[in-house]
Amino acid sequence: MPESGVVLSLEGRVAVVTGGSRGIGAAVVRMFVKAEARVLFNFQKAKEQASRLVEECGGTDRCVAVQQELATVDAARNLIDAAVGHFSRVDVVVANHGIWPPQDVPIDRMTADQWRRTLDINLDGVFGLVKFGIAQMKKQTGGGHVVLVSSTAGQRGEAFHCDYAASKGALISMVKGLSTELASQGIYVNCVAPGWVDTDMAAPALQDPEISRKVYSTIPLGRVGKPEEIAATVLFLCTPHAGFITGEIVNVNGGAVLVG
Numbered sequence: 001m002p003e004s005g006v007v008l009s010l011e012g013r014v015a016v017v018t019g020g021s022r023g024i025g026a027a028v029v030r031m032f033v034k035a036e037a038r039v040l041f042n043f044q045k046a047k048e049q050a051s052r053l054v055e056e057c058g059g060t061d062r063c064v065a066v067q068q069e070l071a072t073v074d075a076a077r078n079l080i081d082a083a084v085g086h087f088s089r090v091d092v093v094v095a096n097h098g099i100w101p102p103q104d105v106p107i108d109r110m111t112a113d114q115w116r117r118t119l120d121i122n123l124d125g126v127f128g129l130v131k132f133g134i135a136q137m138k139k140q141t142g143g144g145h146v147v148l149v150s151s152t153a154g155q156r157g158e159a160f161h162c163d164y165a166a167s168k169g170a171l172i173s174m175v176k177g178l179s180t181e182l183a184s185q186g187i188y189v190n191c192v193a194p195g196w197v198d199t200d201m202a203a204p205a206l207q208d209p210e211i212s213r214k215v216y217s218t219i220p221l222g223r224v225g226k227p228e229e230i231a232a233t234v235l236f237l238c239t240p241h242a243g244f245i246t247g248e249i250v251n252v253n254g255g256a257v258l259v260g
Contacts, residue, residue, distance in 0.1 A: 007035075008035055009035050009036055010032055010035040010036055010091075010092070010235070011036035011037075012036070013036075013038075013092055014037065014038050014039075014040075014088070014090055014091050014092070015032050015037045015038070015039045015040070015090075015091065015094060015238070016041070016080060016083045016090055016093050016129070016133060017029050017032065017039055017040070017041040017042075017096060018041065018042050018070060018079070018097035018125075018129060019041075019043075019096040020041025020042060020043065020050070020096070021041065021043035021049045021050040022049055022200055023200055023201065024096055024149065024197060024199060024227045024230045025041060025094075025096040026053055027226075027227035027228045028094055028231040028234050028235070029041050029053060029063065030053070030056070030057065030231070031232065031234075031235050032092075032235065032238075033057040033058065033062055033063055035235060037092070038061075038062055038063070039057070039062070039063045039064070040063075040064045040079065040082055040083040040086060041053075041063070041064075041065055041066070042065070042066050042070065043066075043067055043068075050067075051065065060086075064082070064083075064086050066078070066082050070097050070121060070128070071117070071120045071121050071124070072124060072125070073124050073125070073127055073128035074128060075128060076125060076128030076129040076131070076133075077128065077132045079129065079132075080129070080132040080133055080135075080136050081132075083136075084136060089136070089140050090133055090137060090144070091140075091142065092145045092146075092147075092238050093130060093133035093144070093145070093146045093147070094146075094147045094149070094238075095125075095126040095130065095146075095147070095148045095171075097121065097126075098168075099117070099118060099121050099122065099164075100161070100201055101114060101161070101163070101164065102204050104160035105160055105161070106160060107162055110162065110163065118164055118167055119163065119166070119167050122164070122167035122171075123170050126171060127174075130148075130174070130178070134146070134178075134187065137185075137187055142186070143186025143187050143188070144187045144188070145188045145189075145190075145238040146187065146188070146189045146190070147189075147190050147191065147192060147237050147238065148171045148174065148175055148190075149171075149192050149193075149194065150168045150169075150171045150175075150191050150192070150193045150249065151164070151165075151168040152193060152195040152251070152256055153168050154167075154169040154171060154193065155193065155249070156257060157169075172191055172193075174189075175190060175191040175247060175248075176247055179246040179247030180247065183246055183247075188237070188242070189247065190237045190242075190246060190247070190250065191248070191250065192233050192234055192250050192252055193249055193250065193253060194252050195224075195225065195252075195253030195254060195257065196225065196256070197224055197225040197226070197227060197229075197230060198224050218256050219253070219256045220254060220256070220258070220259060221254035222254075224254075225252060225253065225254060229252060
C-alpha cells in the first residue's frame, strides 16, 4: 500500500510505450521518466522528435527510442525484446499507438484496405504488444501493468468512422477479459479513454472552423484535452495508488462520453 503523501513513483520499473514520439505518447514518456521509470518507446517517422525526447529525458540510460511500425502482431516482439536488451525487464506496457483516418467515410464507401489497415495498427499491433509484454512479465517477479488507450468512440461508436470505433471498442473488451485472466498473477490491465485531445492526429479536424464548433459543443467542459492530462491518468494506473483497480475504463474526455 502507498504511504500517505507519497508522490506517484515508478522507481525501478521499466516501461514500453508505443507511439511515444508525439502527443499523448510523448507526454507519457516524459511523465514516466520524471517518476523514475526507464522507458523504451517506438516511433514510425518522427525520428528527430524522438531523438529530442530521448535527450530531454536524460539520454539512453533512462530513455530509448526504437523505429518500429506496429502493423502486425510479430512487429511488437521487437519492442519487448529491445526493452529487455536495454533494461533487462518489462514491468509496464502502454499501448498508445493508433491511427484515425480523418475523412468521414460512409460504410458503403469504406474500402477493405482502409478497414484492414486501421485494424492492423489499432488492434493487431496492440494484441502483439500485450501478448509479448505479458509473456515477459510472467518470466519475472513483481507482476506488472498494462494500460491500453481506447477512446470515447470505442464506447459510443462514431458515425463515418466505423473502422476506428470497432478497433477501439475491441480494446475495451480486451481489457475486461485480460484483467480477470491476469489478476491472480499480479498483472493489472486497465484502459484510458480520451476524447478530443490537442494532438497532431486531431489537428486537421480541430483547425476546421465548422468541425471544431461541433467538437466543442459535445464536450461539457468546453475544451479539448491536453496530452498531459491523459498521461497523468496512465501514470496513476501504473502505481501502487491504483492497487485495487483493474479491468477499469477510465474516461478522460471532459464528460464527452456522456453526451456525444
